Amino acid sequence: MSRPNILFLMTDHTNAAALAPGSPCLTPHLDALAAEGRRFERCYTPNAICSPARASLMTSLYPSTHGMWDCTHTQRKEWVDVPAARFRYFSQTLAEQGYYNAYYGKWHVEQSLRLEDFGWHEYDARTIDGAGLRPADCAESVIVPKRGYRDYLLAGVADVAEPRHPAFDRGIDFLRRHAAEGGDRPFCLFVSTIEPHDPYVPPRQYFDLYDLDRVPLPSSLRDDLADKPEAVRRLASVWRELTDDQWRRMRAAYWAVISFLDHEVGRILQTLRDLDLYEDTLIVFTSDHGDMLGAHGLVAKGIGTPYEEVHNIPLIVRVPGARSNVVDAHTRANLVDLAPTLLDYAGVPALPDAQGRSLRPVLEDRADPADWQDAYAEFFGQRFVYTQRVTWHGDWKYIFNPGGIDELYNLQDDPNERVNRAAAHACRKVLEEMCRRMWRKMKAIGDDSLFNTQYATLRTAPVGPGEA
Numbered sequence: 001m002s003r004p005n006i007l008f009l010m011t012d013h014t015n016a017a018a019l020a021p022g023s024p025c026l027t028p029h030l031d032a033l034a035a036e037g038r039r040f041e042r043c044y045t046p047n048a049i050c051s052p053a054r055a056s057l058m059t060s061l062y063p064s065t066h067g068m069w070d071c072t073h074t075q076r077k078e079w080v081d082v083p084a085a086r087f088r089y090f091s092q093t094l095a096e097q098g099y100y101n102a103y104y105g106k107w108h109v110e111q112s113l114r115l116e117d118f119g120w121h122e123y124d125a126r127t128i129d130g131a132g133l134r135p136a137d138c139a140e141s142v143i144v145p146k147r148g149y150r151d152y153l154l155a156g157v158a159d160v161a162e163p164r165h166p167a168f169d170r171g172i173d174f175l176r177r178h179a180a181e182g183g184d185r186p187f188c189l190f191v192s193t194i195e196p197h198d199p200y201v202p203p204r205q206y207f208d209l210y211d212l213d214r215v216p217l218p219s220s221l222r223d224d225l226a227d228k229p230e231a232v233r234r235l236a237s238v239w240r241e242l243t244d245d246q247w248r249r250m251r252a253a254y255w256a257v258i259s260f261l262d263h264e265v266g267r268i269l270q271t272l273r274d275l276d277l278y279e280d281t282l283i284v285f286t287s288d289h290g291d292m293l294g295a296h297g298l299v300a301k302g303i304g305t306p307y308e309e310v311h312n313i314p315l316i317v318r319v320p321g322a323r324s325n326v327v328d329a330h331t332r333a334n335l336v337d338l339a340p341t342l343l344d345y346a347g348v349p350a351l352p353d354a355q356g357r358s359l360r361p362v363l364e365d366r367a368d369p370a371d372w373q374d375a376y377a378e379f380f381g382q383r384f385v386y387t388q389r390v391t392w393h394g395d396w397k398y399i400f401n402p403g404g405i406d407e408l409y410n411l412q413d414d415p416n417e418r419v420n421r422a423a424a425h426a427c428r429k430v431l432e433e434m435c436r437r438m439w440r441k442m443k444a445i446g447d448d449s450l451f452n453t454q455y456a457t458l459r460t461a462p463v464g465p466g467e468a
Helices: 028-035 050-059 090-096 125-129 166-180 230-238 244-274 335-346 425-445
Strands: 005-011 038-044 100-105 122-124 142-146 149-155 187-192 281-287 312-318 326-334 374-379 388-393 396-400 407-410
Touching: 005 244, 005 335, 028 244, 028 281, 028 312, 038 374, 050 090, 050 335, 090 100, 090 187, 090 335, 100 125, 100 166, 122 125, 122 166, 142 244, 149 244, 166 187, 166 244, 244 281, 281 335, 326 335, 326 374, 374 425, 388 425, 396 425, 407 425
Parallel strands: 005 187, 005 281, 038 326, 100 122, 100 187
Antiparallel strands: 038 312, 142 149, 281 312, 374 388, 388 396, 396 407
16 A cells, blocks of 8 residues: 555544444434444543543653653743654654655643644644534533532533534545645545544534433443542532433533534535545544443543543544455554554554554554554542552553552453452452553653652552562
């Protein structure tokens, strides 16, 4: 295959469950795309908030290496940034190797907003404001009050006659200009949205697709959380007064925003077809992280949300000529793997310090399944500096919570993570082995601050790094 064009579509806050087969969320265009490519059911974000995750996507480095541990707008520049002078982005390599790159929508990767320094020839990061949807004053709104805080709008409905997303509009315009100019140079087009980030505010016509009486509630919504860290119980208390009807409205609004974005995906894919570019374009759809959406009584993402609803993200990859309609329930992929994959298919040099690896052998059915059983994520707690490390291997998942109790789940037996087995005597060997895997990963990626935890008050893991 000659060097393909690349179309990268990225949303915010979209969990894998929303796009899974059989989900109540209506996404006909993404379903059709998955039928023409491969749907990864076990893709994970390396960090559960947007800036660290997006910086990891761009650099194929974990946050403990690139240093973007919080959102770009929440900390001093000296504390969180990923400058081009220190780190190499996949877009820089593509540009140097002849690709023409365009970026439209939410950036949130670093603080300069000078995307030309990172290999993007044209861009509009102002479309971070997304579709500009504003909630109507109506009964569909879900508002959560708390003394001393402003009332929090969780969900609403917007009255918009013909909603369109500006990032997709800009992307479609780019494709038309590319075709009109002859299209001799391969392109990388990145379209990124802030939606479905809370507050979840869909256009009314998409909200009306959902029957509120049939919206399912999470099985763990009313769990007592006795075996979870205290931070989780404290977070859940914020949303405890929400009624079942409000939870259903919130979930329906979230899915409806995704349905709106799915419509926009359909528009840009149809443009590719109309311009005879579809068969020459590698297409990726994913998200930076997910959303709890009521699981364990929690909303959104962040402190104390190391669960599958937040870390397990959708990934659909369509490679021209590759096997289609593949539902991959085995491979544990990660956002850090996507840059190596794109550069591999583009036939250009790899990122020299990449901590991810190309998914091309998986996509071409040449991979040994045993080599793709692990995943890993880091969390630095945003403003609260609540450290976590998350390790997956096979059916097991281990969460290291230095500021609370650790968690251990068997995702095959307990996919909703309702029974924490970290304290179970029968699981002690599994717990210790998962902890060793965590230390080995830290050592491999250079997470030295946590790996070198030998001080008296830091010796809280089931086994120490000396067993790595």
